[in-house]
Amino acid sequence: xxxxxxxxxxxxxxxxxxxxxxxxxxxxxxxxxxxxxxxxxxxxxxxxxxxxxxxxxxxxxxxxxxxxxxxxxxxxxxxxxxxxxxxxxxxxxxxxxxxxxxxxxxxxxxxxx
Amino acid sequence: xxxxxxxxxxxxxxxxxxxxxxxxxxxxxxxxxxxxxxxxxxxxxxxxxxxxxxxxxxxxxxxxxxxxxxxxxxxxxxxxxxxxxxxxxxxxxxxxxxxxxxxxxxxxxxxxxx
Numbered sequence: 378x379x380x381x382x383x384x385x386x387x388x389x390x391x392x393x394x395x396x397x398x399x400x401x402x403x404x405x406x407x408x409x410x411x412x413x414x415x416x417x418x419x420x421x422x423x424x425x426x427x428x429x430x431x432x433x434x435x436x437x438x439x440x441x442x443x444x445x446x447x448x449x450x451x452x453x454x455x456x457x458x459x460x461x462x463x464x465x466x467x468x469x470x471x472x473x474x475x476x477x478x479x480x481x482x483x484x485x486x487x488x489x490x
Numbered sequence: 491x492x493x494x495x496x497x498x499x500x501x502x503x504x505x506x507x508x509x510x511x512x513x514x515x516x517x518x519x520x521x522x523x524x525x526x527x528x529x530x531x532x533x534x535x536x537x538x539x540x541x542x543x544x545x546x547x548x549x550x551x552x553x554x555x556x557x558x559x560x561x562x563x564x565x566x567x568x569x570x571x572x573x574x575x576x577x578x579x580x581x582x583x584x585x586x587x588x589x590x591x592x593x594x595x596x597x598x599x600x601x602x603x604x
């Protein structure tokens with residue numbers, strides 16, 4: 378039973394354009410959501426997060442949107458750069474769970490020069 | 491701050507052998523996590539330590555798996571009688587207590603059971 382789903386295994390975007398990565402979740406107890414980026418042969422690197430009391434969080438070129446009613450979040454990268462090419466994981470956690478994370482299966486983003 | 495260090499980076503073992511991995515967290519972090527990642531999947535939670543106490547264990551952690559964190563510093567993950575299904579990337583992460591804003595992962599240990 379996948380509680381966090383990333384339905385697009387891959388996404389290709391032209392340099393300079395917007396990348397939109399999507400994530401859906403089923404557990405309404407999740408109260409914190411995060412995006413991680415992973416390069417080959419490295420561990421995941423934290424990118425940006427959002428609390429369930431917000432619907433948007435921005436950090437430079439990265440913005441995360443949360444739609445609680447739809448149980449959906451998305452990561453927008455504008456403008457996309459070739460160095461953004463990586464696997465992006467969506468993750469979620471429940472308050473009081475020692476903050477263990479439930480991850481999606483990831484989306485491979487390729488930014489074409 | 492040298493980040494989270496994991497050793498070895500790669501381990502190839504024969505089925506039935508025991509293996510042990512080591513994780514050195516960021517020194518001021520008192521929380522330590524172990525995750526496992528298989529091909530095409532996201533990391534899955536295995537276990538969690540706060541200081542030296544192991545406070546949570548996933549159902550994924552069978553009796554063949556054991557983790558320790560003596561003195562609340564480094565941690566070891568041991569797999570006894572390895573099976574081919576244990577082949578995966580084993581990731582360690584650490585964090586400080588307080589509001590979560592993403593913990594720091596190591597580069598992982600890739601285990602191949604042949």
